Amino acid sequence: MKTDGPVIAYYDALCPLCRREMRHYAKFGPEKIVLSDCNAPDLSEDIDRDAALAALHVRLPDNTVVTGVDAFIAIWERLPRWHMLATLLRPWIIRKPLDAIYRFLAPYRPRQTCRDGVCSTD
Template sequence: MKQDTVIAYYDGACPLCVHEMKLYERRGQGHVVLQDVTGEIPEDIDRQAALDALHVRLDNGQVVTGWAAFIEIWRVTPGMGWLAALTSPAPIRVPLDWLYRKLAPYRPRRKCADGACSL
């Protein structure tokens, strides 16, 4: 993985999540790599935790979750560093993380086409 590249572990069954992550992937110019947690994932990523909140692996191997994950995506995405800087201070980041974690369970999710899911 090249420097300043993150891997975003996101919910591929959520149309809103897919749309947003594809935007970061396009704008990220190779700095944002996507991995759908409804498929194969590394052993050190807990599937349910990754479905509950966005997870991002930094280029040093560290994994961050929730609002911090969005901050890291914005940090490496050209033209979005201002958003990372704006929402990084604790007085802003902490309440946004709390709100994100409260609202994330209500995101839209596609149903399985055949009625049987592996999740």
């Protein structure tokens, strides 16, 4: 996969785990990854909010959108020290089962919810 240019990661910023992970990746700079909260009102019109909440979505520099484990691989292959993990997980026989596990577990991640201005972690 071509790794020129930054990717845009559409992630759930109401998930503390997701927020922490994406902030770690963002430390590598906007030339590698740009973060976009899929809960924001200005979400790209071609990204379905419910689908983005169900699995990480990443827009590649060529405007293609990948999801799930493919989205993580797209991020990792651009980052120093992470690109080896992307290489190891890219083969179909490894990637497909991992994607199935990710999509099964993703709905159980913690999410911050706000009611009457008071936020808590569910």
